[in-house]
Amino acid sequence: MLRLSISFIVLAIIAGVFGFTGIAAGAASIAKILFVLFIVLFVISLLFGRKAV
Numbered sequence: 001m002l003r004l005s006i007s008f009i010v011l012a013i014i015a016g017v018f019g020f021t022g023i024a025a026g027a028a029s030i031a032k033i034l035f036v037l038f039i040v041l042f043v044i045s046l047l048f049g050r051k052a053v
Contacts, residue, residue, distance in 0.1 A: 005034040 008031035
């Protein structure tokens with residue numbers, strides 16, 4: 001999922017350089033959603049992944 005987020009960020013930057021604002025905005029919003037989802041899943045896995053013995 002992190003790879004998808006990074007690829008959408010790179011796509012947004014490339015599209016922004018070429019002036020495709022609609023594509024850049026769409027890719028950036030998808031990247032933001034995936035990044036937040038990744039962070040939430042990471043925190044959940046930290047909390048519940050390994051229980052102290």
